[in-house]
Amino acid sequence: xxxxxxxxxxxxxxxxxxxxxxxxxxxxxxxxxxxxxxxxxxxxxxxxxxxxxxxxxxxxxxxxxxxxxxxxxxxxxxxxxxxxxxxxxxxxxxxxxxxxxxxxxxxxxxxxxxxxxxxxxxxxxxxxxxxxxxxxxxxxxxxxxxxxxxxxxxxxxxxxxxxxxxxxxxxxxxxxxxxxxxxxxxxxxxxxxxxxxxxxxxxxxxxxxxxxxxxxxxxxxxxxxxxxxxxxxxxxxxxxxxxxxxxxxxxxxxxxxxxxxxxxxxxxxxxxxxxxxxxxxxxxxxxxxxxxxxxxxxxxxxxxxxxxxxxxxxxxxxxxxxxxxxxxxxxxxxxxxxxxxxxxxxxxxxxxxxxxxxxxxxxxxxxxxxxxxxxxxxxxxxxxxxxxxxxxxxxxxxxxxxxxxxxxxxxxxxxxxxxxxxxxxxxxxxxxxxxxxxxxxxxxxxxx
Numbered sequence: 001x002x003x004x005x006x007x008x009x010x011x012x013x014x015x016x017x018x019x020x021x022x023x024x025x026x027x028x029x030x031x032x033x034x035x036x037x038x039x040x041x042x043x044x045x046x047x048x049x050x051x052x053x054x055x056x057x058x059x060x061x062x063x064x065x066x067x068x069x070x071x072x073x074x075x076x077x078x079x080x081x082x083x084x085x086x087x088x089x090x091x092x093x094x095x096x097x098x099x100x101x102x103x104x105x106x107x108x109x110x111x112x113x114x115x116x117x118x119x120x121x122x123x124x125x126x127x128x129x130x131x132x133x134x135x136x137x138x139x140x141x142x143x144x145x146x147x148x149x150x151x152x153x154x155x156x157x158x159x160x161x162x163x164x165x166x167x168x169x170x171x172x173x174x175x176x177x178x179x180x181x182x183x184x185x186x187x188x189x190x191x192x193x194x195x196x197x198x199x200x201x202x203x204x205x206x207x208x209x210x211x212x213x214x215x216x217x218x219x220x221x222x223x224x225x226x227x228x229x230x231x232x233x234x235x236x237x238x239x240x241x242x243x244x245x246x247x248x249x250x251x252x253x254x255x256x257x258x259x260x261x262x263x264x265x266x267x268x269x270x271x272x273x274x275x276x277x278x279x280x281x282x283x284x285x286x287x288x289x290x291x292x293x294x295x296x297x298x299x300x301x302x303x304x305x306x307x308x309x310x311x312x313x314x315x316x317x318x319x320x321x322x323x324x325x326x327x328x329x330x331x332x333x334x335x336x337x338x339x340x341x342x343x344x345x346x347x348x349x350x351x352x353x354x355x356x357x358x359x360x361x362x363x364x365x366x367x368x369x370x371x372x373x374x375x376x377x378x379x380x381x382x383x384x385x386x387x388x389x390x391x392x393x394x395x396x397x398x399x400x401x402x403x404x405x406x407x408x409x410x411x412x413x414x415x416x417x418x419x420x421x422x423x424x425x426x427x428x429x430x431x432x433x434x435x436x437x438x439x440x441x442x443x444x445x446x447x448x
Contacts (some may be wrong), residue, residue: 005365009357010062012379014362015041016108016386017065019180023107024067024100031096034070034087041065063357069100094405101401108387109330115380117326119318124314125160125325125372131218133252139214141444144193147184148252151219162315163217170195170211206348221257222309230305235284235307238275245272252298261286265302333381337388356438395420 016318017040025038034053039045041059045056048057059065071088085091089100130152135141144242155169156179169178177194221243226233243251246260247270261269265288273280286302317325343349355363360382367378400423408414415423 004368005361008368008375009361012375012382013062013357014381015379016111017041017062019111019383020104020386020390021065021067023103025103027100027103028067028069028089031092031100032086032093033089033096033100034173035067036070037066039066039068055304055437094409095429098402098405101405104398105387105390108383108390109334111384112333112380112387113323113326113330115326115376115383116329117322119376120317120322120372121319122316124316125313127164127313128217128219129313130160130163131214132167133213133218134250139212139378140193140196141213141215144180144191146180146182146191146193146215149184151183152180152189153183157260166213170213173211175211184201216253216255219253219255221254222249223306224309225307227305227307230303231284231287232304232306235282235304237271237282237284237304239272240275240309241280242274243271243443244274246270248272261304262301265289265300267302268301269304274325289363330380330384334388337385341388351437352441352444354434354438354441356435356442358439360444369421394430395423396431397427400427402425 013382021038021040025035028035030238036053037055037057039057041057041062042064043059043061043266045057045059048055050056051315055386062157071090089097092100132141132146132148132150132152135146135148152166153204154160155166160166160169160171167342175195175197177192180191180193182189182191193213195213197209198212199207200210200212223243224235226237226239243257245251246257249260251257251260254277264286266285268283268285271282273282284304286304289303291299291301342350344351344354364375364378367374390397391399391402393399404415404420404423414420
């Protein structure tokens with residue numbers, strides 16, 4: 001398990017650093033700037049190769065990299081650029097320097113979009129059928145006459161194949177009445193449904209408004225894996241079992257089963273099952289376990305050690321459509337990353353949520369065990385996080401350089417070397433402090 005985490009971490013971080021630094025490197029070359037050194041990693045050099053006036057290095061500390069350009073360091077003075085002024089970074093126009101600096105995080109955004117697109121083409125995106133499961137009493141679905149196991153096949157004349165299609169139609173309705181076509185058994189019927197405004201939890205645990213159907217998708221709670229040593233295995237649950245009721249209440253989806261178990265830590269639960277056409281009843285006591293919510297709150301939940309069978313299907317996209325979907329997904333996650341950072345700054349989210357290399361390694365190992373597609377998605381998300389963090393206006397980061405360029409465009413001249421040096425020192429101190437705090441959080445999680 002540890003080997004998987006280490007290998008996955010090195011692969012993920014290595015790819016992200018390489019792509020980031022290649023962005024700086026290629027745009028520097030394209031604008032005519034000389035590159036003295038291209039390094040993956042910091043610290044002592046383990047391997048070096050010189051080609052075309054550039055030294056390519058692999059260094060000992062694999063937590064970053066750098067591209068050293070001619071005339072980039074203001075402390076080197078005129079001697080650094082006098083040999084060939086045409087190749088000096090400092091003597092290039094502002095637009096060229098801006099492109100070179102932005103190219104690093106920009107390539108991380110491009111990488112994320114490309115990974116998402118590739119996964120949508122090769123593996124596809126997970127979808128649920130547009131079949132109605134649990135219906136809440138008095139909800140729009142109940143008032144419209146929908147029943148459990150009805151399949152919605154069209155909304156306002158547009159075909160619906162998946163539950164996501166139905167949700168999109170709801171959100172774009174803005175509360176207007178929708179005309180549904182459903183298939184119930186062998187017959188088709190038309191129903192009118194008016195969505196209700198409701199509040200739902202976002203990924204950070206905050207409230208946001210949405211239009212609600214008042215029903216959940218129908219996904220049989222079929223067990224895919226039973227973990228050894230957990231209550232489910234001890235009670236005799238098996239892969240392939242379908243849970244139909246919990247303490248006498250019908251279970252119409254895996255989500256309902258999970259919620260019911262989570263709410264009963266340490267309390268006996270009676271599960272009604274369907275196994276190979278037979279009905280069974282099994283009692284199990286969920287194990288009390290501490291979990292951290294999206295908002296950083298630690299709560300106690302019940303777990304019995306089961307995972308769902310493949311309830312979803314995967315729909316592949318053609319390459320052109322996948323490119324658009326990849327860009328959209330990159331934009332969505334970028335927005336979430338920015339909001340998350342803001343919530344950390346304003347202390348709406350606890351600082352304990354900040355993670356470092358150890359947390360990335362553990363998460364990478366978990367994603368790798370779930371499959372290549374999961375690891376690829378994780379890599380794309382980390383790539384976006386790296387890009388956003390690098391664009392923060394902090395000296396030592398790409399965003400700090402871009403901020404200096406903004407000041408230069410306003411002032412008509414660059415900041416003095418002394419002021420830039422002081423800003424770099426402050427930036428280094430802040431980044432070092434953040435890294436120490438992140439590693440402290442990692443250690444706390446690891447030994448919790």
